[in-house]
Amino acid sequence: MTDRPATGIESLVLDAAPLLVQARIAGLADKYYIPASVVAELRDARARDYLHTLHTTGQIDLEVREPGAEALKMVMEFAKQTGDYAVLSKPDLHVLALTYALEVEAHGTWRIRQTVGGKTGQQLHEERRLEEKRVAQPQEGPKAGSDTHLTLPTTREV
Secondary structure, three states: OOOOOOOOOOEEEOOOHHHHOOOOOOOOOOEEEEOHHHHHHOOOHHHHHHHHHHHHOOOOOEEEOOOOHHHHHHHHHHHHHHOOHHHOOHHHHHHHHHHHHHHHHHHOOOOOOOOOOOOOHHHHHHHHHHHHHHHHOOOOOOOOOOOOOOOOOOOOOO
């Protein structure tokens, strides 16, 4: 790791698009990852040179990494649920799967939905916590001596 200050973004997974247009990506994250399939997809010499220069000059800390079979399986299953699977290329799936794998390594599945529209582990935990809190609190009824009559507003005829 270089002496760059922390950016707040730990990991950034690269696709070909920002490299093809030579977008300013240095300084956006602490560490950059790119699947080998994306590197292979970079046929443009300028894009390959740009990536190489960013890495060799220390502007980005880059690792070429594959996502792993389990992450790829999870992303493919989710993409099928959304209907996106048919339009995603192999490099697209690898970018998504590597992003998934890095999230699981850093935080577990706590912030990941397993189904479209489903809740994250964090949301499920919060629901359980609130339900337990609600059940643990005694139900309060009307207090002794309080007025338990419901007063309805009167209607006027115009």
